[in-house]
Amino acid sequence: MSTILTARDLTVRYGDVVALEAVDVEVPRGTSIAVLGPNGSGKSTLFAAAVGLNTPVAGEITLGTDRIAYLPQQVAVEPMFPATVRDVVAMGRWGALGWRQRLSDRDRELVAQAMHALAVDHLAVRRLGELSGGQRQRALLAQVAAQDAELLLLDEPFTGVDRPTEETVRTLIGTWRDEGRTVMVATHDLARAARDYDLILALNRRLIAFGPAAETCTEEVLAATFAGHVARVGGLLIETEHRHPGAG
Amino acid sequence: MESLLLDPFEADFMQNAALAAILVGVLCGTVGCFVVMRGTALLAESVAHGVLPGVAAAVLLTAGTSGDPHKAAILCGALAGGVLTAAGSAMILRRTRLREDTATAVMFVFMLALGVVLISRVDGFAVDLTSFLFGDVLSVPDWEVALTAGLAAVVLVTLWALYRPFVLVSFDRRRAASLGVPVERTELALMVLLAVAVVVGFTVVGALLVLGLLIAPPAAAALLTKRLPSMMAVSALIAAASGPLGLLVSWHFEVAAGASIVLVALAAFAVIAVLRPVR
Numbered sequence: 225m226s227t228i229l230t231a232r233d234l235t236v237r238y239g240d241v242v243a244l245e246a247v248d249v250e251v252p253r254g255t256s257i258a259v260l261g262p263n264g265s266g267k268s269t270l271f272a273a274a275v276g277l278n279t280p281v282a283g284e285i286t287l288g289t290d291r292i293a294y295l296p297q298q299v300a301v302e303p304m305f306p307a308t309v310r311d312v313v314a315m316g317r318w319g320a321l322g323w324r325q326r327l328s329d330r331d332r333e334l335v336a337q338a339m340h341a342l343a344v345d346h347l348a349v350r351r352l353g354e355l356s357g358g359q360r361q362r363a364l365l366a367q368v369a370a371q372d373a374e375l376l377l378l379d380e381p382f383t384g385v386d387r388p389t390e391e392t393v394r395t396l397i398g399t400w401r402d403e404g405r406t407v408m409v410a411t412h413d414l415a416r417a418a419r420d421y422d423l424i425l426a427l428n429r430r431l432i433a434f435g436p437a438a439e440t441c442t443e444e445v446l447a448a449t450f451a452g453h454v455a456r457v458g459g460l461l462i463e464t465e466h467r468h469p470g471a472g
Numbered sequence: 473m474e475s476l477l478l479d480p481f482e483a484d485f486m487q488n489a490a491l492a493a494i495l496v497g498v499l500c501g502t503v504g505c506f507v508v509m510r511g512t513a514l515l516a517e518s519v520a521h522g523v524l525p526g527v528a529a530a531v532l533l534t535a536g537t538s539g540d541p542h543k544a545a546i547l548c549g550a551l552a553g554g555v556l557t558a559a560g561s562a563m564i565l566r567r568t569r570l571r572e573d574t575a576t577a578v579m580f581v582f583m584l585a586l587g588v589v590l591i592s593r594v595d596g597f598a599v600d601l602t603s604f605l606f607g608d609v610l611s612v613p614d615w616e617v618a619l620t621a622g623l624a625a626v627v628l629v630t631l632w633a634l635y636r637p638f639v640l641v642s643f644d645r646r647r648a649a650s651l652g653v654p655v656e657r658t659e660l661a662l663m664v665l666l667a668v669a670v671v672v673g674f675t676v677v678g679a680l681l682v683l684g685l686l687i688a689p690p691a692a693a694a695l696l697t698k699r700l701p702s703m704m705a706v707s708a709l710i711a712a713a714s715g716p717l718g719l720l721v722s723w724h725f726e727v728a729a730g731a732s733i734v735l736v737a738l739a740a741f742a743v744i745a746v747l748r749p750v751r
Contacts (some may be wrong), residue, residue: 273652294650301643302511306700318636319651351698
């Protein structure tokens with residue numbers, strides 16, 4: 225199985241704060257990966273490095289595709305941003321087009337499919353700023369879906385969404401994986417991570433573990449990942465609050 | 473009624489003023505949409521005042537401490553000052569991780585103080601300073617109208633060509649990066665366009681008031697429209713109409729022309745804000 229994302233000795237700093245240190249990982253194509261770690265463990269930094277938003281101080285990160293879709297953790301759009309939901313979703317196609325090339329029929333079809341999959345078709349002519357938090361997240365996910373990407377990086381996509389939306393997104397992630405795409409999802413949901421994804425990537429600035437849930441969801445790995453901030457409640461592992469200062 | 477509206481424009485200087493004001497209106501009304509949708513009004517204000525040291529340096533270099541400064545050198549100095557202000561703000565932001573408004577304000581006061589220090593070295597700059605701050609639209613020569621038209625055309629063509637990268641970095645720079653947009657270069661290009669709009673605008677309405685044309689028409693248009701292309705069109709229309717209407721106010725009430733143009737644009741915003749249905 226070929227590799228779609230490779231990090232070698234990847235080290236990223238924000239000023240004096242080390243966000244990622246000497247991370248080595250090879251992500252196989254066509255898998256779904258839950259990226260686990262406490263706040264500030266470097267999950268967002270790993271995604272940002274993959275799309276070139278930060279410059280490693282050492283090592284490198286390389287991608288086996290230029291068709292990448294990235295949903296940041298929080299997209300803070302101005303409330304009066306002049307774009308309807310359809311405009312926002314269509315922006316997902318702009319990366320595949322030239323700067324002035326018009327949307328083709330295929331592009332419009334992908335936009336329509338993405339809006340339907342995330343159930344935002346009825347919001348098409350509403351301004352993004354007029355939507356609720358959950359509706360806005362669905363529109364942004366539809367933008368990602370419209371990109372028709374090979375590698376999808378979703379940074380905590382379930383934050384602020386209601387239960388039906390959460391289920392819709394989970395189904396979509398499964399569909400993308402079945403279509404042969406690679407989906408990396410930063411999440412805090414340990415139980416779901418073990419159940420729903422092919423592989424677990426446990427981070428705490430350094431790579432703690434990477435592999436199938438059966439090998440990585442051990443108490444030792446999770447204790448190292450969450451630095452002891454994991455509690456067992458009945459049959460569930462629960463992450464308790466823990467944060468490194470400054471790291472993303 | 474017809475004479476009230478048309479007679480003032482029989483004078484050549486009023487025709488030039490109206491033409492320059494319309495061109496500046498279209499330019500500021502269009503570029504200003506990116507200022508409003510990015511929430512960077514303070515940066516625009518900073519760039520508007522950042523032209524001051526550039527102007528003062530141009531005066532010192534071309535006229536010494538007395539004598540007549542070279543107008544083209546003043547425009548080049550203003551442009552350099554504006555771009556330097558925007559680039560400096562971006563550099564402070566990147567190196568310090570301060571809040572954007574703090575980084576912008578630091579550069580703003582630095583450029584303003586530098587400008588005042590340089591001005592203090594120039595004899596008899598008080599009159600020129602007044603025209604710098606409040607504009608001199610009634611004495612715009614033919615060549616300056618032509619220059620304004622040329623610069624406006626360059627900015628509008630650039631906006632047309634780079635529309636998608638500009639919208640994407642304004643929407644979310646992280647999403648823009650994942651869509652292959654060179655984020656920092658695109659933001660720099662947007663800053664340069666803003667600086668050009670400010671420089672062209674300050675010759676007509678002055679550095680203090682150019683912000684009014686950059687903000688009021690796009691803000692009014694944002695209340696009426698949902699999509700950027702229509703917002704840009706409505707904003708340009710309001711800003712362009714403010715020019716001749718402001719000149720009429722100035723003519724009939726014998727008040728400052730530049731400030732009258734900006735007040736008309738602000739009045740349009742106020743009327744729309746009050747009359748539009750609340751959503």
